[in-house]
Amino acid sequence: MDREEAETILTDAGAAGDGEFPLLEAAIACAVHEDPTRDPALVRDLAALGVERLTDRLKRESPEEALAETMAGDLGLSGDLFTLDDPGNADVISVAQRRCGLAVTLGVYYLHVARRCGLTVQGVDFPGHFLLRIETEEGPLALDPFSEGRVVLPSELTRRALHTGLTPNVADRLDRLMAPVSDRAVLMRLQNICYAQASAAGDFARAERAALRRALLDPLDHRPWLDVAAAREGQGALAGALEALQRATTLDGGAALAARAHRERVRLRLN
Structure with a gap:
């Protein structure tokens, strides 16, 4: 595999x-x-x-x-x-x-x-x-x-x-x-731990993988995509961070303001 x-x-x-x-x-x-x-x-x-x-x-x-x-x-x-x-x-x-x-x-x-x-x-x-x-x-x-x-x-x-x-x-x-x-919540808790540990260690590639797994396991939740964006930004992958922020905004209008503000900040760094 x-x-x-x-x-x-x-x-x-x-x-x-x-x-x-x-x-x-x-x-x-x-x-x-x-x-x-x-x-x-x-x-x-x-x-x-x-x-x-x-x-x-x-x-x-x-x-x-x-x-x-x-x-x-x-x-x-x-x-x-x-x-x-x-x-x-x-x-x-x-x-x-x-x-x-x-x-x-x-x-x-x-x-x-x-x-x-x-x-x-x-x-x-x-x-x-x-x-x-x-x-x-x-x-x-x-x-x-x-x-x-x-x-x-x-x-x-x-x-x-x-x-x-x-x-x-x-x-x-x-x-x-x-x-x-639910079993989904059990595995999501485990991936949350992975993300938190990687982020604290400054290992943004590992943090991105953990956040992406959360996004795949719970496809209706916008929050993992915010973490994907943060991890990508930590790696300097700004275009990828913008893509993740857009997905977060699309999934949940309630996240739109925070995601939009974050997206604009990242976009300014690209220009």
């Missing part, structure tokens, strides 16, 4: 409905788009092994225990505590090689494997830290893929929410704290 083929897969994923979004394959396409020299078979093989091990564990363990033991114990997946800003942590191929990464990258594996085994698991866009929601006979539970899939108790969810700055009346609302999000 090369970058062009990866972009085709991401375009198709962007056109898919939320119930048909191909999470694992889209995540693979994102990784290949970043670095086409690697073999995506590593991801599929790891996911297949996870399905095999979880199928066996579910015969004798509860869903939450079986999932955590499969992913953290059998597959050795855990959060990277020492090099959190390593770009590989946000890349499913690198995670398959290193067996560690960010919570949301690990979550892609958890979601795929769990669903293949008939479990109902969804991503939770928890403030400051990605979590998973698994449905059990006793009700929904929150799992932390960064911490080896352990259950996060309601009191801990509230404590974490307060720590991020949420008000007490919101931090006590477990229905809000554990509200599930």
Whole structure:
């Protein structure tokens, strides 16, 4: 798979409905788009092994225990505590090689494997830290893929929410704290992280690729095109920046003023 083929897969994923979004394959396409020299078979093989091990564990363990033991114990997946800003942590191929990464990258594996085994698991866009929601006979539970899939108790969810700055009346609302999000939102969160890391490092080529992936995954959102424009401007590609700004303006009239002002500033630099 090369970058062009990866972009085709991401375009198709962007056109898919939320119930048909191909999470694992889209995540693979994102990784290949970043670095086409690697073999995506590593991801599929790891996911297949996870399905095999979880199928066996579910015969004798509860869903939450079986999932955590499969992913953290059998597959050795855990959060990277020492090099959190390593770009590989946000890349499913690198995670398959290193067996560690960010919570949301690990979550892609958890979601795929769990669903293949008939479990109902969804991503939770928890403030400051990605979590998973698994449905059990006793009700929904929150799992932390960064911490080896352990259950996060309601009191801990509230404590974490307060720590991020949420008000007490919101931090006590477990229905809000554990509200599930779509698979598209999960992968968009991952690409947002890629973009933010690259921009902070001044790597505008990498930032552009991450922003472009967001634009393909959510083709109705104007905001990724604003980030594409900023990344292109950072590289001195002013004509490309103008093109991206025009696309942002076309997609959302609400962005028209900001995009138009930005476009005029870039145009002045061209003249």
